[in-house]
Amino acid sequence: MASLTSHDALPPFPDDVKTAPLYSISLAKLEAGDASSSDAFFEACRQLGFFYLDMLGSTLGETIVKEAEKLNKVQQEFFKLPNEVKDVYGRPHLHPFYAYRVYETENLQGESVRNENYNLRKDDILGQCERLACHPLILEHQALFESYVYHCRAAIDILLEHLNTHLQLPEGTLANLHRIHERSGDHVRFTQAQPQPWDDDRATRGEHTDFGSITVLFNWLGGLQIRTPDTNEWVYVRPVPGSCIVNLGDALVKFTAGLLRSNIHRVVPAPGQQAELVRNSLVFFSRPEDSVVLRRLKGGLIDAQPVSEQVEEEMTADEWIMKKGTGQLPGVFTAKGFEYKPHNILPTAVKA
Ligand SMILES: O=C(O)CCC(=O)C(=O)O
Numbered sequence: 001m002a003s004l005t006s007h008d009a010l011p012p013f014p015d016d017v018k019t020a021p022l023y024s025i026s027l028a029k030l031e032a033g034d035a036s037s038s039d040a041f042f043e044a045c046r047q048l049g050f051f052y053l054d055m056l057g058s059t060l061g062e063t064i065v066k067e068a069e070k071l072n073k074v075q076q077e078f079f080k081l082p083n084e085v086k087d088v089y090g091r092p093h094l095h096p097f098y099a100y101r102v103y104e105t106e107n108l109q110g111e112s113v114r115n116e117n118y119n120l121r122k123d124d125i126l127g128q129c130e131r132l133a134c135h136p137l138i139l140e141h142q143a144l145f146e147s148y149v150y151h152c153r154a155a156i157d158i159l160l161e162h163l164n165t166h167l168q169l170p171e172g173t174l175a176n177l178h179r180i181h182e183r184s185g186d187h188v189r190f191t192q193a194q195p196q197p198w199d200d201d202r203a204t205r206g207e208h209t210d211f212g213s214i215t216v217l218f219n220w221l222g223g224l225q226i227r228t229p230d231t232n233e234w235v236y237v238r239p240v241p242g243s244c245i246v247n248l249g250d251a252l253v254k255f256t257a258g259l260l261r262s263n264i265h266r267v268v269p270a271p272g273q274q275a276e277l278v279r280n281s282l283v284f285f286s287r288p289e290d291s292v293v294l295r296r297l298k299g300g301l302i303d304a305q306p307v308s309e310q311v312e313e314e315m316t317a318d319e320w321i322m323k324k325g326t327g328q329l330p331g332v333f334t335a336k337g338f339e340y341k342p343h344n345i346l347p348t349a350v351k352a
């Protein structure tokens, strides 16, 4: 794998920390319609909502891995830019959500440093809306962003298709809620965290569920943790070269009345020797089209799901994303419905 990914250039993920026993699902086998892989995939989506997607042996998968490596270099270059340059593209002044964001923190030496991320929306990348201002470095890599979006979406569309079949929904139901050329909150996220001491409060405030449909995540160092539903314990997710980590978001829980799982997770300092390094991750979030109302779908297995007693305000995907993404709906979405969590807000320190 050394030739395809850069994981080997980094200190290893330690063997003495507890890790999540995620299923590994082969994209190549899903592409070929392999029934047992498809069953394992559906099981993973129901039980935990997190799994490794093994990209090896799939032309599409290996292309995504190579592009993710290239984008990881681009993000490292971007985050090296002077703060005042990055701040030009910051939220909320550029956009309340699709923009650069800063969380002030202290590094291992006690100095004030930035944890940062940068949301780049699919509709800007594909030229489907008036483009938000972005740094020339982003425009320089336009072709790479564009193919990354198309390829991630192609993989996600395969997953949606398998879900559609298992849920016994009318053909194309999920695909029709996620048409790539319709406006949606899909976006690429760059993230960078400085080496920093463990902070209980920060760890707790970072607990979240993703609020879209399917997330495709690449990371190179540990630090991602999920809380296992059976033991309620926080365990690490080990980065696996050649695989991405896929997780389901709240929209799929809402669509399926809790049949699928959007599991709570967080990012804490990387364990062991990896704790000394700057940590990057690259995330592709897919969301339902902006105008889709988030409510249970009709048909197939969903009809057998219990009716929730909780009264929830119905919102479009766009309203849900903007509220969740700007801290107006702190909480997590579980099989029981939406659970308000007032501490689930990270302090923002975005410079104008
Ligand atoms: O950085 C990671 O490994 C995970 C990031 C994440 O969960 C998110 O951005 O929603």
Ligand SMILES: [Fe+2]
Residues within 6 Å of the ligand: 208, 209, 210, 265
């Ligand atoms: Fe997440």
